[in-house]
Amino acid sequence: MTTYVTLINFTEQGLKTIKDTVKRSEAAKKTAAANGVKVKEILWLQGQYDMVVISESDDDTKRMALALNTLKNGNVRGQTLRAYTASEMEKILEQVA
Numbered sequence: 001m002t003t004y005v006t007l008i009n010f011t012e013q014g015l016k017t018i019k020d021t022v023k024r025s026e027a028a029k030k031t032a033a034a035n036g037v038k039v040k041e042i043l044w045l046q047g048q049y050d051m052v053v054i055s056e057s058d059d060d061t062k063r064m065a066l067a068l069n070t071l072k073n074g075n076v077r078g079q080t081l082r083a084y085t086a087s088e089m090e091k092i093l094e095q096v097a
Contacts, residue, residue, distance in 0.1 A: 014075035
């Protein structure tokens with residue numbers, strides 16, 4: 001499974017309906033699971049970003065489709081980063097001269 005970290009900021013629309021953020025996150029988890037993406041954690045933040053989502057998927061296409069469907073709702077903007085576990089990083093480092 002590939003791990004992703006998504007840094008999220010609320011849009012103006014998302015802030016206007018901020019009281020629904022937890023409900024939306026629960027709905028997003030269910031939608032993700034139905035589309036083959038496991039949401040491991042959703043956290044709300046103080047600072048530059050409003051939320052962080054840690055997810056896993058074995059299909060980049062499904063993960064990308066989920067991201068686009070989330071963004072088109074207009075409540076958030078996000079930046080998704082590919083993340084590596086320690087064991088994955090060890091395999092990468094074996095290839096470093």
